[in-house]
Structures are given as structure tokens and as C-alpha cells.
Ligand SMILES: *[C@@H]1O[C@H](CO)[C@@H](O)[C@H](O)[C@H]1NC(C)=O
Ligand SMILES: *[C@@H]1O[C@H](CO)[C@@H](O)[C@H](O)[C@H]1NC(C)=O
């Protein structure tokens with residue numbers, strides 16, 4: 001669902017942490033540090049990896065030459081860990097094994113499991129798996145109205161990292177978002193795999209906020225909520241070669257719920273495919289008073305298969321009755337293109353571009369759209385409001401050809 005309630009408070013905590021963090025002693029060292037061989041970690045699936053990992057991190061982080069920590073093959077239990085920078089040299093965590101979280105949500109005091117914080121030149125690699133063991137959390141009540149959900153732990157948090165590479169890593173069954181990216185500059189996810197069941201609530205794949213230069217490349221995301229969700233303050237993002245489904249698709253927003261949201265500027269989603277998702281590519285903003293902008297957003301070379309809403313701008317996004325649906329959104333959308341998007345829609349409303357009456361969408365482009373729908377509900381249709389898209393190439397359904405329903409149905 002991609003709403004970050006914890007942003008401000010977690011930033012405060014992080015600022016305090018970084019003020020109190022002790023300068024690394026020693027130096028030199030570097031090389032490869034094996035948590036089992038050197039720090040007595042046990043691959044027995046029950047001994048807490050927390051202390052060996054933090055001890056290894058302390059040594060690696062203090063090293064003045066590049067250092068690598070290895071978690072070898074095997075199954076480990078990790079209660080929780082926050083790995084803080086700044087470090088003296090580039091640092092890598094190579095995870096070859098499977099690291100499991102406590103299954104019981106009560107074990108977590110804060111909404112995080114593993115956090116990487118304020119590190120420059122960081123790499124996470126190794127082909128390993130982070131298992132959030134979320135199955136018990138999915139069954140608990142409370143996510144529907146969204147109040148309890150936000151307190152559940154996020155598998156991996158990347159906070160204020162600069163120049164980071166996350167490669168060949170899997171995250172599974174997170175209790176909340178799988179990955180949260182906050183305040184990062186130049187971070188790349190590549191060959192990154194996310195896996196959670198269709199019915200797992202609020203398990204967004206990668207949520208990005210307040211970050212500049214995030215790349216998600218050649219990755220596979222199966223989850224119960226947004227595949228990638230993009231919050232305010234996101235700039236210069238590239239999502240390429242990502243396959244999504246099941247889940248809710250790639251979403252910008254929701255925007256316009258909170259005060260002082262920063263602009264979203266420059267997002268390219270290219271060469272991606274969506275199967276059995278509720279949305280394909282989406283921008284959503286809340287009706288109401290909060291201002292914002294979202295511009296230079298490009299969706300290109302997209303395949304959709306059995307997607308309920310393949311192309312959707314929804315400026316009347318209003319789940320859980322949290323707003324007055326008759327107000328207009330104050331988030332300005334401009335320079336948005338949808339190019340070469342083809343496949344099948346699970347519902348007739350294949351193209352929906354619902355903009356704000358107060359701030360109509362500007363410079364929206366539809367080029368080469370070919371989305372079919374078959375079934376008793378009739379062929380694919382395209383609906384528009386408060387927008388005059390620039391149209392070129394193939395257009396199926398015919399652009400803006402269908403009337404809007406009196407009451408749009410809100411979808412999370
Ligand atoms: C971005 O980060 C990567 C490491 O992941 C690094 O190799 C690259 O040089 C960085 N790019 C810039 C412009 O700093
Ligand atoms: C398109 O995405 C696929 C993965 O789905 C990847 O293998 C391929 O390299 C990407 N192509 C380009 C041109 O980026």
C-alpha cells in the first residue's frame with residue numbers, strides 16, 4: 001500500500017543513532033571475515049546470528065581497506081540487526097545462506113528486521129535468502145484499515161546509503177514491506193528476487209522514498225501488494241527488466257496524503273512485464289488539500305497479461321474511506337508517457353486516466369497501446385477525465401472513448 005508513516009520518526013532515530021555512534025577503532029584489516037569461522041555463528045537455524053554479525057560488522061566497518069563479511073551456506077536464525085556506518089572503506093556483506101526471522105511478530109519492538117544505515121560504497125550479494133517468516137502475521141486481523149500493519153517489521157531497510165549495490169539476493173515472506181529504501185543516493189538492485197503469497201497484506205516489494213538514483217534491474221517480484229512503490233522525494237529512478245506478479249503492479253504514490261511532500265521527478269519503467277496483477281503501471285494521488293508534484297514519468301515497453309488495470313492514473317485514490325471523495329487532488333501531474341504497452345486486461349477498463357479537476361494532468365502521451373479484453377463484460381475501454389492526452393501509433397482501446405462511471409471504485 002506504500003504509505004510510510006514511520007518516515008519522520010525513523011529519521012529522528014537515525015540522526016540520534018549516528019550522533020551517538022562511536023568512531024571505529026583500529027583500522028587496517030580488511031579482507032574476508034567469515035561469521036562462522038571467526039565469530040562463532042551457528043548454522044543451526046536457532047542460535048541468534050545477531051551478535052556474531054554485529055561483531056563482524058564492527059571489525060569490517062573499522063577496516064581502512066575494503067572488507068567483506070561472509071555468511072556461509074546453511075540456515076541461520078537472526079532476531080534483528082542494524083548495521084550502521086559510516087565505515088572507513090567499502091564494505092560488502094556476502095550472504096550465501098538462508099537467514100530466518102522470528103516467526104512471531106511480537107518479537108519485534110520496531111518495524112524493522114535488518115537495517116543497513118548510513119553506509120557509503122556498500123554491497124550486499126551472495127545468492128542468499130532472507131526469510132521474514134510472515135505467514136503467521138498475514139493471518140492477523142488489522143491490516144484492512146491499515147492501522148496495525150505499519151508496526152510489522154520490514155525485512156530489509158536501506159537508510160541513507162550512498163553508492164550501494166544489492167545483487168543476487170532473495171527476500172521471502174516479509175511481514176510488511178520487503179524492502180524500504182529511504183534517503184539513498186545511487187543504489188542498484190539487480191537479480192533481486194522477492195517472493196510472498198498473493199494474499200499477503202501490505203507486503204510491497206521495494207518501496208522507495210526520498211532517494212535519488214535508484215535502479216531496479218532484471219529482477220522478479222511476486223508479492224501481495226505493490227511490486228515497486230514510489231513515494232515522495234524520489235528522483236531519477238530506473239526500473240528495467242522487472243517481472244511482476246502476483247501483486248498490485250508498479251505504483252507511483254500514493255501522493256498527497258501528507259503535508260510537505262517532496263516532488264517525484266524522473267521515473268522510467270521500461271521492459272517490464274506484469275502477470276495476474278491488479279494494476280500494471282499506476283500513479284495514484286489522494287483527493288484533498290495536500291499539494292505535490294509528479295513529473296517526467298515514462299512507462300515504456302511493457303507487457304501485461306491478465307492485469308486488471310494495466311494503465312492507470314488515479315487522482316481519486318481513496319481506500320479505507322480516509323478522504324472526502326468529492327474533493328479534488330492538489331498533486332500536479334505532468335510529462336507522463338505510456339509507450340508500447342501491450343497484452344491483455346482482466347477487466348474492460350484497460351486504460352484509466354483520471355486527473356484532478358483543480359490541477360488537470362499536463363502533457364500526457366499515449367503511444368502504441370494494444371490491450372485487449374475478452375469475456376462477457378465486453379471489449380477493452382479507455383476512460384479519461386481532466387486530461388487531453390497526446391496520442392500516436394496504434395491505439396486499442398480507442399483513447400478516452402468510454403464514459404466514466406459515476407462512482408469510481410477505489411482499489412488499494
Ligand atoms: C554508483 O554506485 C556504484 C556502486 O554500486 C558505483 O560503482 C558507481 O560508480 C556509482 N556511481 C556514481 C555516479 O557515483
Ligand atoms: C529486458 O528484461 C529482461 C528481463 O525480463 C532482461 O533479460 C533483458 O536484458 C532486458 N532488456 C534490455 C534491453 O534491457
Ligand SMILES: *[C@@H]1O[C@H](CO)[C@@H](O)[C@H](O)[C@H]1NC(C)=O
Pocket residue numbers: 245246275276306
Ligand atoms: C496467473 O493465474 C493463473 C490462474 O490462476 C495461473 O494458472 C498462472 O500460473 C498465473 N501466472 C503466473 C505467472 O503467476
Ligand SMILES: *[C@@H]1O[C@H](CO)[C@@H](O)[C@H](O)[C@H]1NC(C)=O
Pocket residue numbers: 276277278306346
Ligand atoms: C487472471 O487473474 C485472476 C486474479 O487476478 C485469476 O483469478 C484468474 O484466474 C486469472 N485468469 C487467467 C486466465 O490467468
Ligand SMILES: *[C@@H]1O[C@H](CO)[C@@H](O)[C@H](O)[C@H]1NC(C)=O
Pocket residue numbers: 295296334335363
Ligand atoms: C516537461 O517537459 C518539458 C519538455 O521536456 C520541460 O521543458 C519541462 O520542464 C517539464 N516539466 C516539468 C515539470 O519537469
